[in-house]
Amino acid sequence: xxxxxxxxxxxxxxxxxxxxxxxxxxxxxxxxxxxxxxxxxxxxxxxxxxxxxxxxxxxxxxxxxxxxxxxxx
Numbered sequence: 876x877x878x879x880x881x882x883x884x885x886x887x888x889x890x891x892x893x894x895x896x897x898x899x900x901x902x903x904x905x906x907x908x909x910x911x912x913x914x915x916x917x918x919x920x921x922x923x924x925x926x927x928x929x930x931x932x933x934x935x936x937x938x939x940x941x942x943x944x945x946x947x948x
Contacts (some may be wrong), residue, residue, distance in 0.1 A: 876905045883911065893918040 884890045894914075895899050902909050919925050923932070
């Protein structure tokens with residue numbers, strides 16, 4: 876695996892955890908380092924780190940708070 880990819884993997888602990896849990900990415904990254912962006916995108920999808928996931932979580936939280944206030948009245 877190229878040194879640049881190794882350094883980027885060490886920067887973020889989530890990268891390491893995801894790589895350990897999905898070992899197929901070792902082979903993909905060794906064979907084609909250009910798949911690193913695909914690796915990051917897949918990790919963000921699985922961990923819910925995309926902007927749309929964050930917005931969805933915020934909306935869900937607001938709905939829960941709204942329901943709590945409505946039930947109190």
